Amino acid sequence: MNTLKFTPFLLVMLIMMSCSDDDEVAPLAEVESTTFENLHAPQEGGRGEPISGSFTKFDFETGQITDSDTEWDIAFRGATIAVNGGTETGTIDEPARTSDAGITIVNGTFEDVTEIAEDTGFDQDSQNGFAIPTGSGNGWYNYDFTTNILSPIPGKILLVETTNANYAKVEILSYYEDAPSDIDPFQDESRYYTFRYAYNPNERQVTFN
Structure with missing residues (x-):
């Protein structure tokens, strides 16, 4: 008899506990800055x-560098940067665009760029050229023609909307x-290339801190 009396109560408690677990919000993964050194981007x-x-x-x-035809965000050859979004530009040996990633340049220091502004527009490669202009x-x-030295422009930060709809910021440090x-x-x-970047692994989270 006792078992029969308490069964409804136990069922209600189990349902409440289940609902409570479903309502819990998973903690966000930490955003960390990383420096990637000596990414080789040869050209002929x-x-x-x-x-x-x-x-x-x-x-x-x-x-990491990848050989995947689909799971990549940006790609380098010489001083040219491609993004895995849009269409092919007509450049020899360029990778096929298989995703909807985008990229843009904003002005500021790496530390000061802490989030993606609401009005940020991400560009994609197209027949008109690469989203990140060359030259x-x-x-x-x-590029200094007197010294033959190519240097990153200070205060230029690349923002990337990745293939999985997350966000990254990139500062190129050296060529x-x-x-x-x-x-x-x-x-x-x-x-x-040596560059530092911060990648937010949390879906659609636009901050880097």
Whole structure:
């Protein structure tokens, strides 16, 4: 008899506990800044010859270079940066765009860019060109023809909406192997990116702190 009397009560308690568990909000994963060193982005041609060669693809979720045809966010070849969103530009050997990722440049320091503003527009690659413009002074870098040195423009931060609809911010620190502070363009190997980035692994969360 006692068992029969208490069964409804136990059922109600179990339902309440189940509902309570469902209502709990999972804690957000921590956003951390990471520096990736010496991402090699070789190219062939140039100096009047057609530029070719595979792009080096990077995935923010894993924090690694990838050979995947689909699971990549941005890709590098020489000083050119592609994003996995939009359409092909017509460039030789460029990767197929398989996602809806986007990218843009904002002005500020890495530390000061703490969130994605509501009015931020993300661009994609297209037949009109890459979302991040190429050429000295047009996008993320300057090229000094007197010294033959390519340098990141201070205060240029890349914002990326990734293939899985999360967000990352990127500051390119160097274009030369081991990021030398005093660059010798005849000795230091170029097309080696060192950059720091913060990736928010929480879906659609726009902050980096």
